[in-house]
Amino acid sequence: MRRLLLLSIFSTIFSIVGCQNKSTNTDKVYIGGKIVNPNLDYVILSRDEDIIDTLKLNNDNQFGQYLNDIDPGIYTLQHNPENQVIYLEPGDSIMIWVNTYDFDQSLNFSGRGSQESSFLLDLFLQNRANNELILNYYKIKPEEFKHISDSIHKKRLEEFNENSSKNNLSDNFKKIARQSIDYEFYDLRERYTYLIKKYYPEFTKLIPEGFNDYRNSLDFNNKLLKNYYLYTNTIDDYLRTRAVEYCIDEHKDRDCFNVSNFDNIKRRAVLIDSLSSTPSIRNKFLDLLLSKAVTMVTNKEDLKKVLHFAESLNYQEIEQIRQLSKIQENYFTGKSVANLTLLNTNSEETTYGDVIDKKSIVYFWSANNIRRYIWQFRTIKKLEEKYPELDFIGVNLDIGQEKKWLRILDENNYDQKNQYQLSKRKFSNDVATKYLYRLNFLDKNAVIARGDAPLSSSAEFESQLLEFLNQ
Known part of the structure; x- marks a missing residue:
């Protein structure tokens, strides 16, 4: 049925566009399709964080447009709060069908050049299953x-070879697909290495020779994959593990697995600064790390240390870090958040002061980070059962995306009792998402008692909860 609908849409849109241009121009790219249950009246195509074009939906939620000057490579198709990668090269004519109620599973590509995007989508869905694995x-x-x-x-390699033999894939895409499969493999090994070092250190002596040899193949200047999640996830996980390993070797008496600790963040920043000479890659990770360091700071003295370190790097967006620092001063230990507004699941505006009547742990999440929020909810559920004396309050950061927020809660059977969404703020959505890794320990008056403890199911984190309870 979906295929028939796609053909119908394809015919309709091309009949419209065909009136404007009946010639076939292989230097152009055509993108068209339909979004069922749209969140917005447009779709954004971007690359390297630059918007290529905004594609408007018509009254039937269809869109279609020719694009000029498209270089071969991976692009991002975004319909907030959803996004997915798409591969484009001159001469492509791609139709897209998607239902926002199940964005990734329903997404379908067809038309000339669609097999590349379909391959990347399948790889994404398989990789998501790996997160559970x-x-x-x-x-x-x-x-x-x-x-x-x-x-x-x-x-994965067998599937790729079979796909290559059946379809006329470009050499450029073959390089991307082949490297993507390798980076998926690297990330599996890297994440496993980190987890056993943290939870089962006795296994580290059993790691077979050559297990981490893939690290010699990591390219910290890979311009072909620089905006592809499989690549960036791998580099991010590598930096995290290496910072932990450095700490274990140099400071055996220290908690080396507090990845929100400034020493850990600083080590990762120093690593990427030394390993990558590609500004777009280097600055992407520096932005992530320095922003995290700022949002975890709890007092002025520590904030000065973070800023001094940030300014010591040749970092292009240092002014953004300075601006974030000014915002962070409102979230130091001892500051009240009682008057900050939230939206409850009944679409009613409320405040932290109205919601909180006992000691509470506030955690933040976003629909755009599936891997993290699934883990967050799983971890919080266990903690709620062990510590009923505390309220665990989830705050969704995707302001304005109320339908998507409620749908995630409903589809995953998450308890909605203590779930809220940001209602108002004086800063951008980009700034809001930088608080994704922060927890706020709030007393019964909604005053911040602690804001630098990373969410974890570890014994150390639970000791922090008990310390908070006993204050």
Whole structure:
């Protein structure tokens, strides 16, 4: 049925566009399609964080447009709060069908050049399944995990070779697809390495020789994949693990797994600063790390240290870090958030002061970070059962995306009792999402008692909860 609908849309839109241009221009790219249950009346196509074009929906929620000057490569198709990668090169004519109620699963590409985007979508869905796999399999011994990860890598390569033989894929795309499969494999190994070092350190002695040899193949200047999540996730996870390993080697008496600790963040920033000479890659990670360092600061003295370090780097967006620092001064320990507004699940505006009547832990989440929010809710559920004396309050950061927020809660059967969404703010959405990794320990008067403890199910985090309860 969906295929028939796509053909109908394809014919309709091309009959309209055909009146304007009946010639076939292989230097152009055509993108068209339909969005069912749209959140907005437009779709954004971007690359390297630059907007290429904004495609408007008509009254039937259809869109269609020719694009000029499109270089071959990976682009992002965004319909807030959803987004997905798409591969484009001159001569492509791609139709898209998607239902926002199940964006990734329903997404369908057809038309000339669509097989590349379909391959990337399948890889994304398989990789998302790997997120569940790693949470289940990091408890097994290294030799067993080596076999599992090798098997996944081999299967992906077989699928790619089969796809290549059936379809006329461009050489440029073949490079992207082949490297993407490798980086998926690298990330599986890297995440496993981190998890066993943290939770099962006795397994580190059992890691087989060559298990981490893939690290020699990591390219910190990969311009072909620089905006592709499989690549950026791998580099991010590598920096995290290496910072932990450095800490373990140099400071055996320190908690090296507090990845929100400034020393850990600083080490990762120093690493990417030394490893990458590509400004767009280097600055992407510096922005992530320095922003996290600022949002975890709890007093003026520590904020000065973070700013001094940031200014010591050749970082292009230092002014944004300075602006974020000014905002952060409102979230130091001892500051009240009682008057800040929230939206409850009945679409009613309220405040922290109205919501909080006992000691509470506030965590933030976004629909745009699926891997994290699934883990967050799973972790919070366990903590709620163990610590009923505390309220655990979830605050969604996707302001204005009320339908999507409620749909996620409903579809995943998340308890909506203590779920809220940001209602108003004096700063941009980009700034809001920088608080994704921050927790606020609030007393019964909605005053911040602590804001630098990262969410975790570890014994150390639970000791912090108990300390907070006993204050």
